[in-house]
Amino acid sequence: MDIKILKEITKLMKENDLVEVEVESEDLKIKLKKASSQSQFSAPASHLMHHHAPAPAPVAAAAAPVPEVAKPDEFANCKQVISPIPGTVYLRPNPDAANFCQVGTQVDESKVVCLIEAMKVFNEIKPDAGIKGTIKKVLVQDGQAVEYGTVLFLVG
């Protein structure tokens, strides 16, 4: 057996906060276990602006939705186009026009995929250098507020 496999698995463990892994083969037996007593709080949802209930909430601390881990992720190999600035997304150049892009549109670093308005300035958003392919998923809606790092599109 190769030590590399172990390394890969421990990396997986670290990244996914696993405390136990069991692998067997001929042909397959997998057992994964997550840290149960997640002592840290679940990070605030990666959306913009999480409003805390200011009033005493009987059942506070909204449980983070269970991450969809097990599903085979068809977007796993996609690249992300993220927002470089907090602001408001516009998917089309003006209310009467068509969207800059949609699922299936061919994009690369020269293609404007949306506008983000911040401080009255409409910033043209293009995929980072090296991102080339078709839009696989649009993750924001027209007029939505986003923060730095919000994923706007998946490109594959």
Next chain:
Amino acid sequence: MDIKILKEITKLMKENDLVEVEVESEDLKIKLKKASSQSQFSAPASHLMHHHAPAPAPVAAAAAPVPEVAKPDEFANCKQVISPIPGTVYLRPNPDAANFCQVGTQVDESKVVCLIEAMKVFNEIKPDAGIKGTIKKVLVQDGQAVEYGTVLFLVG
């Protein structure tokens, strides 16, 4: 097998805070287990009275001695005679007499194994009901201060 693999694995364990690894091959069986996020401090040594350094110790918090875990323990099956009270141990009835017992002495619940002096009273200590055998180890010294739960003798 190559010793290098073991070294690699122990390194992996250390780096990834693993407490258990099982590897098998032909073809593959892996089992890894993480430390259950033991963020607690190591409990104070189970001796009586740990004096903390009152002065600022540059390297304070005396590291608990590494418990001798891995060694094949010849005393693993022994039963413990513990102190039921904080006090001072006397291994012999008076300074001129012989010890109540020593390694090899046959004991049972009727046999006085030592005295513990507390509040000027000399309490005769006998093994708990059901403990019967020979003394395998004497864990305290004459005149030693003990607390509740201090293991005095191992009987096997």
Next chain:
Amino acid sequence: MFKRILIANRGEIAMRIIRTCRRMGIETVVVYSTADKESLPVRLADVAICIGPGPAKQSYLNINNIIAAAELADVDAIHPGYGFLSENSHFAQVVRDCKIEFIGPTSQAMDALGNKAKAKSLAKKAGVPVVPGSDGPVKTQEEALAIAHKIGFPVMIKATAGGGGRGMRVAQNDVSLVSGLIQAQREAEAAFGNSECIVEALVQRARHIEIQVIGDTHGEVVALGERDCSTQRRHQKLVEESPSPVITPETRKQMCADAVKLAKAAGYWNAGTVEFIYDLDRKAYYFLEMNTRIQVEHPVTEMVTGLDLIREQIMVASGGHLPFKQEDIRTQGHAIEVRINAEDWQNGFSPSPGKIGMYVAPSGKGVRVDSHCYAGYTIPPNYDSMIAKLIVHGDDRAEAIRFLDQALSEYIIEGPKTTIGFHQRLIRDVRFVHSEITTKFVDETFLRG
């Protein structure tokens, strides 16, 4: 002054005593049960001695083992904290017989005040008001009526041999008093073979107000103002504050003077608390009982007086004179304490022990947290469910409530269920804000509302 003190307690009060000892340069010895091996006081004390297994009876209530530990560690004094052996006069006597000072009053004073009936008659003799009523069993209806007219309706008729509500009646007027007395006497005769009944004032809208006193061994006793502990659930205090929002300066002065009178009458020294019931309708207070130890809620008094009560306890126990006179005592601002317990308050306050995950206590100006808990600590099921006392101090009550609201909102305790949510709701309730509550508020109104 003592060189080394043994703390015969656990949890937050053990931490509290360690803190003051360290500030005074006194070494600390804590005794602990195996269930508390990983607790903070065990870690922070200079010496820690295990005295028994988890059950309190075999450890924190085990006098022999505690004394053995005290002799082993060669301490000068024992601080009993609250609960456990703190009000056990036998323990105090054994400690003193071993030539170790007990940080508390004499066994005699504990005995005189520990028995409710004895304490009440002592109070009466000293001229401290007790709940007014008949002097012993009433013999005739005329006598009962005369007493009721003197003290005013409503009154309570109580079988002297009574218990469990039997032989008890409430009377609002002459008619119900006469019929109630007959019924109660019959009921008592049937239940206890003794028909004797007393008549006393019924306090319908009560506040629990207590006076902190401290005395030295030279006969000086000083009152340190009151604490209002009217927010209770099943007679358990949940919130304590000082000053009381409902009494006048004159009443406060009088209560303080009466508390000192009682303590002096009992030859009392060290810290103690004289508990009164305050009748919102009659605007009068009556002696209830005296607690002969430091209390959970003592920080409320510390915040408004600026004193360290544990320090004063130790000072007077070592024979020192009180460093202040009654006229030196000034209070500043308003303090409120809430008890954060590991309890599921939405489910009958059932205990919720277990391991604490993330833990972040509030901080900032005017905020104090007395606790022995930390992230990773497991609350053992053996003892009480207290996680922390959160105490705030503001310029006035409104500010204190604001501080409390903010502090509760930043308190993070993951793992056990806690009473934080209860307190958040409570202190935003307009009746709490205006302090329009009685000791029955939580049970009969708030939790039903």
Next chain:
Amino acid sequence: MFKRILIANRGEIAMRIIRTCRRMGIETVVVYSTADKESLPVRLADVAICIGPGPAKQSYLNINNIIAAAELADVDAIHPGYGFLSENSHFAQVVRDCKIEFIGPTSQAMDALGNKAKAKSLAKKAGVPVVPGSDGPVKTQEEALAIAHKIGFPVMIKATAGGGGRGMRVAQNDVSLVSGLIQAQREAEAAFGNSECIVEALVQRARHIEIQVIGDTHGEVVALGERDCSTQRRHQKLVEESPSPVITPETRKQMCADAVKLAKAAGYWNAGTVEFIYDLDRKAYYFLEMNTRIQVEHPVTEMVTGLDLIREQIMVASGGHLPFKQEDIRTQGHAIEVRINAEDWQNGFSPSPGKIGMYVAPSGKGVRVDSHCYAGYTIPPNYDSMIAKLIVHGDDRAEAIRFLDQALSEYIIEGPKTTIGFHQRLIRDVRFVHSEITTKFVDETFLRG
């Protein structure tokens, strides 16, 4: 009053501002970098907006993104905290141009005081003492001697174009002044092509003493006493206290009056700190610079004055009048703050970021901890290494030191190396206890001893 404030900062000061806002009923918006996603302020603020990746330049110093977040969240005002953009007058101007209030002074006042030379000449004009010396370059030896005799030896000869120690000489008497001036002028000519030198008083035994001021937009400025920050390492403050153990009440009054004079001369409002160097030999103080923001050590002033400085900042920024006059300011007791940093103090104070294991902050009467840390928190390597500010308040300096000693001894931080051990050693040093130190004490004596 503001309804919603954006906090353009992180760490403990973001926590600090959230606390006061919540007490005032003001909503909080924090902006944060991806490195701070799991931080407490992000969790506790009403709204949190990510504005960029870890490096401060792309997040906490990214004016565009911060303003964009402020507009998105529709805030009324921005609190800059300390560090980052807090003294950036351009940022203040952009904020105000966007019709958002900047919680701080005007850009003009920041500019006037932010430049050391400008600030010094402003101070001089206002009659605030600056380090005495020649009025510009000295032309002759006679002139240099006359000045030195006027201000007293020792003096410093400094090339006006100088830097890095070149063109600098210390003179203890006439002879060394004359020879030193010649050497310095030669050296300066050779190094900078400019031989001009000035002569000024050399402060050999210096204390760093600063005055907290606060002004409103109506021209009122009040001084809130001093902080003595003489315990420094490489010009970084380690310990701050109030009152200063070395100045007289008269000097304090004068320094306060001078600080107010300077602030008024600059048209200053909001919180600010006027820093002075105090010469232990000449028993005189000289203006150094003014910090136009809240400072790390502001809690020291809060503890002795009873004020909430963040609250006052917000009040005056919203146009309110100061709620007190100079004569209302009273200080009580003695406060000391120590900075607990994630640094290996036994190894040149090298940063020691990383994950915190067990974490238990001290508590109790007179103890305050301002921190954003908790068990399980990972201190990111991107920013400063501060874990917490530990502030104690006692009746006098001796008591404050006792409280501090006790609090440090119960502070548990596992994981990163911290400066707790340094502070424990420091505050038990007899020279610190007697405050017989200068700003060089830590570097030149304590750490070598």
